[in-house]
Amino acid sequence: MLDLNNQVRQEALVDEILHSIFFLGRVLKPSVSPESILSRDEMLNDLERRFPLPFKLYSSQLPRRSPFSCVLDMIVLLLGRQNETLIIDRLRNVISDLNPDESRDLVPSTVCVSNKTDNKDQVKYYGVSMSAPGRYPRRFMIAASCLSSWDRYVAGAVMTYFPNNKKKTDFDGTIKLPQHVRCQAFDLLDEKSKPPCRSCANMFGLETVAENVSVYGNCAEVESLTNLFKNEVDVKEQARPTAPKYSDRKRESVEKQVRGELKNLLDKEGDFTWPGNFYPPQ
Numbered sequence: 001m002l003d004l005n006n007q008v009r010q011e012a013l014v015d016e017i018l019h020s021i022f023f024l025g026r027v028l029k030p031s032v033s034p035e036s037i038l039s040r041d042e043m044l045n046d047l048e049r050r051f052p053l054p055f056k057l058y059s060s061q062l063p064r065r066s067p068f069s070c071v072l073d074m075i076v077l078l079l080g081r082q083n084e085t086l087i088i089d090r091l092r093n094v095i096s097d098l099n100p101d102e103s104r105d106l107v108p109s110t111v112c113v114s115n116k117t118d119n120k121d122q123v124k125y126y127g128v129s130m131s132a133p134g135r136y137p138r139r140f141m142i143a144a145s146c147l148s149s150w151d152r153y154v155a156g157a158v159m160t161y162f163p164n165n166k167k168k169t170d171f172d173g174t175i176k177l178p179q180h181v182r183c184q185a186f187d188l189l190d191e192k193s194k195p196p197c198r199s200c201a202n203m204f205g206l207e208t209v210a211e212n213v214s215v216y217g218n219c220a221e222v223e224s225l226t227n228l229f230k231n232e233v234d235v236k237e238q239a240r241p242t243a244p245k246y247s248d249r250k251r252e253s254v255e256k257q258v259r260g261e262l263k264n265l266l267d268k269e270g271d272f273t274w275p276g277n278f279y280p281p282q
Helices: 002-027 041-050 052-057 067-079 084-097 100-106 135-148 152-159 198-204 220-231 233-238 248-269
Strands: 110-116 125-128 181-187 192-194
Touching: 002 052, 002 067, 002 135, 041 052, 067 084, 067 125, 084 110, 110 220, 125 220, 135 152, 135 248, 152 198, 152 220, 152 248, 181 220, 198 220, 220 233
Parallel strands: none
Antiparallel strands: 110 125, 110 181, 181 192
């Protein structure tokens, strides 16, 4: 039964990967069709038969996350989430096997591992940095993930600074991780650990001496902490936002603003009319 469940989950991840890639091709300028992405007719026909919805809905529904986030899930499912070293090595092997000229924009530079450290059962949760081809597709994906995929508190921290990389004057959804939580990033292109950037320090209270400010929502810590919070409710509650400028009402207003900006930006920069739906993987 476990093997069957894994197979079903893997197929759902392939479905999600296809839709996400097709959407990113759609909003490129010039746009790239699924037929161009899958250049071999045999592969195209087989995938369209097995996974029809990505072909039908990539022009009307937004993905919830980037394609490589799904690849990460597949690797974790295959190797087991406690095998941290094996998972990171497999990610690096997958990236090294790709043609950098053709797929570099879809490849993350960082993976992050988060877990509690106050007990022996240190269940590990992973995330990769945002990977999308170009400035506007990256903004599309960060906004879509804030609205549909990332944990509520994590997304609130991102939206405190997104999309202009400046802290909002009327909203503060930043959080501070409890001391018994590890959140460690690793470089996937160079085999070394990676200290938090200033953006992650600002959003999550991570200690760092780094001054480099990344695009808010771009870092692997965002997805890793999302997966931690979704499964470790006690940690999430300890990290809840407490700033005076935070309230559920203010957060709803900011989310509505992000949704409106996303819709307008898709129309202007992606030539994409969005009715407001996100893709449900099959």
